[in-house]
Amino acid sequence: MPMDHLSTTFATLADPTRRAILARLAVGEATVNELAAPFAMSLPAVSKHLKVLEHAGLITRGREAQWRPCRLEAGPLKEVAGWLEHYRRFWDDSFDRMADYLKEIQTKGDPDGRKN
Amino acid sequence: MPMDHLSTTFATLADPTRRAILARLAVGEATVNELAAPFAMSLPAVSKHLKVLEHAGLITRGREAQWRPCRLEAGPLKEVAGWLEHYRRFWDDSFDRMADYLKEIQTKGDPDGRKN
DNA sequence: AAGTTAATTAACCAATGAGTTAAATATAAG
DNA sequence: CTTATATTTAACTCATTGGTTAATTAACTT
Structure with missing residues (x-):
């Protein structure tokens, strides 16, 4: 197998x-x-x-x-860590806050509000 | 077992x-x-x-x-992530730099150079 | 009550995993 | 050349795993 x-x-x-x-x-x-x-x-x-x-x-x-x-x-072990990252948001509270933060500075720094 | x-x-x-x-x-x-x-x-x-x-x-x-x-x-999964952390330094280059950085601000911010 | 859909349990099988003891290999040291 | 040390290979056992098909349980639908 x-x-x-x-x-x-x-x-x-x-x-x-x-x-x-x-x-x-x-x-x-x-x-x-x-x-x-x-x-x-x-x-x-x-x-x-x-x-x-x-x-x-x-x-x-x-x-x-x-x-x-x-x-x-x-x-x-690095591969395992990479795989785990896909699930981090399910246990790491700060992960969401970081996502929020990133989204915020992204829009704040870009007056047109482009996504990328 | x-x-x-x-x-x-x-x-x-x-x-x-x-x-x-x-x-x-x-x-x-x-x-x-x-x-x-x-x-x-x-x-x-x-x-x-x-x-x-x-x-x-x-x-x-x-x-x-x-x-x-x-x-x-x-x-x-969180437990696995915790276990993995013990090995992060073996693959993550920035880990060492972070350690260096932490050590630096620790001594810089403390004139007596205490460890803790 | 009878039938349909969702899921689990039972009984089985082949392959794998983790351990054993005994024998073999490789290198170093007398 | 013989012996001692470090490690691996061989042959075997026993339990677990991942899959199968057939039967069973549970709940909804008509």
């Missing part, structure tokens, strides 16, 4: 272990063992999570000797 | 059909049949998607005669 990008990103983020890994990587690069340490699960399990994260483009992995340092890649 | 709120939300959003339903509901309330119309799938399938959305708190359903009008609820 052809999984679109956004669906892949959301599915990847739908796991607390993976979100915890991202939170850790927000601090800085880390190896697989370092990332696995906090979790009560086997190393292969974490390795799988990393593969999922990598496949979603949320991390990249280098190689230094026998270590594969992982680092955060925020591209997909 | 105890599914945390955020995981439930992400899992729910990880399906293009469900995101399309939300997009439709952003325009206004709609019944199950109306929501199902655009999709090449059975009504029960859509009904299931709606149950998932409802369970995630992304929609609520009223009842008018034999119709169950659905409407968007943005609470969980």
